[in-house]
Amino acid sequence: MNFSQSFRLAIKSLLTSKMRAILTMLGIIIGVAAVIIITSLGNGMQNYMNDQFEQMGSNLIQVNVIDDGSSRTVDTDDFYALVDKYPKYLSGVTPYLSPRVVVRHGSEEDSFERTSVYGVSETFYNGEKGTTMQGEKLQNGRFLSYIDVDREQGVCVIGSYIADTAFNGNAMGKVITLSGDPYTVIGVFEEKAESAKGGGDDVIYIPYTRAQRLGAGGGYSMYLLTATSRDTASAAKGLVERRLQKTFPDAGNYFVMTSAEMMDAMDSMVDLLMTILTLIAALSLLVGGIGIMNIMLVSVTERTREIGIRKSLGAKQRNIRWQFIIEAGTTSAIGGVIGIGLGILCANILTFVLGAIVGTGSADFHAIPTASGIAVAFGVSVAIGVLFGYLPANKAAKLNPIDALRYE
């Protein structure tokens, strides 16, 4: 009935003791801000990873074969045979080795400390589509050929970061040194990710036969296969697994995953992580609620006389109860709004900071607060105020008017 007056009274009493009001709200502010920050980060992380997977292509199948030292093994030719046998499902395969190499151009080394070097076969590049399996397009020259791979030629195809940094954009025919061996640049990719250091343009492809000599491996070999489309990817994965089962009785010796599956697995992992973190953050909301209850109990005691006056003038129990519940709800709602503001601010700062750190250029990181997250945070903070305000409000409502009027 007297909602607006109770609301105005609540605001007034918050304004008359600002320090106390802020301290009371602090728990709610921190709790709400934490929930907003965490949900924003989770949201941003998912978007970031999805972007990266999208760039890699959604019909990729990645195969890791662990080298257990036994004679049982599959090699590149086995995969070629598999692709030839099932053209409806599989469209290509390449070894995908990551040798540990030191990249140098002249005396320059520091600029290339984060360069990725991969050993692949000529099938990594699809001439018909004009892109590699991971979506890179040639700007100049050509990709590796069968001859290059077969004869272990010292040639390479480079990303735009290398072309710009090492050769000022004029890279064709120039030489770059990988672990002491010279490699001639035969092709340059188009820029795909702002030519950032350590990003998708900071990359060198060499024949996998050379990469093997550079000491690739680490006990396993990796292959990339392409399914004919995203829809055939899981059937294609089944075919690859069947082939591997024939060679390896132990399923622990190999690992096959499609990029779509990886995306889903990562998403659900992030979801789980975010749920746990949000629950932990929600605990501080609980603590905030207890803080509000505490201060409301103090407030009821301090205002015993006021309660007595109101009752003598005809306030019923529910009038008094509502007055204090509205006051508690208003306190926590204002705390909630401040917390939302703080959370959004922090999310933006984190976008800026983390974006600079993890932003490989190939995908931007944005911690985006979700509308539903904000709505839930606000709703929960009001609910906590009302819930934890109820006990003190009820105490106030039940006060005996005579005792309350005499209270000094």
Added chain:
Amino acid sequence: MEHLIEFKDVYKIYQMGDTAVHALDGVDLTIDPGEFVAIVGQSGSGKSTAMNIIGCLDVPTSGQYLLGGVDVSTMDDDQQAEIRNKMLGFIFQQYNLIPKLNVQENVELPLLYAGLSAEERRAKAVHALERVGLADKRKNLPSQLSGGQQQRVSIARALAGDPSVILADEPTGALDSRTGREVLSFLQQLNREGNTVVLITHDNAIAVKAQRIVRLQDGRVIYDGDAHDPAAVVQPHAEDDGEVAGQ
């Protein structure tokens, strides 16, 4: 004529440890509409208990209290609150204004609990403040007013809801004598205008401003009659035995 206030053999007994203290010990009392009655007594005489019962802040241990012909002795908390709101206007010694509310909001309080609309509340509050001559101060906070002005605001608050009874508990107790006289003459004026006024005091000099005096001692009525009768201000063995903290 129907009595406005009627006590029928009212007892109020407090249990203090092992002893039962009879704050009211079989009181019979009637007050009619339009009267100006002072209930007088020393500390511990039971006058505060009587005021609490008249004001529907408390209920008798036994006996009946009829207000406007309705038995309020058996009502619950919220029903009593409604009776207080509709029939009673309180004036307290300490004014009991709410410091955070301005003068008009204070006067509007009983009207708010009566469920009146904002416009009705405003109109009635302004009218009541005009009657006590403080309409121009209605946006001030109580702390910005003198003691006498604050007491007039509390009178306006008591008047705002057109109550059947104005119940004044030591209304001059916190005021200097000149301001106290003003407040008393205002109560007399209200009575002349037809309001029923019940004044609770320990001070004979104040009690004689009423038409009728009811003197309590040890929970019993020892005098009930004309305020101008010399017997009204006689104080038989006036010692305060301190049995009940009656104030």
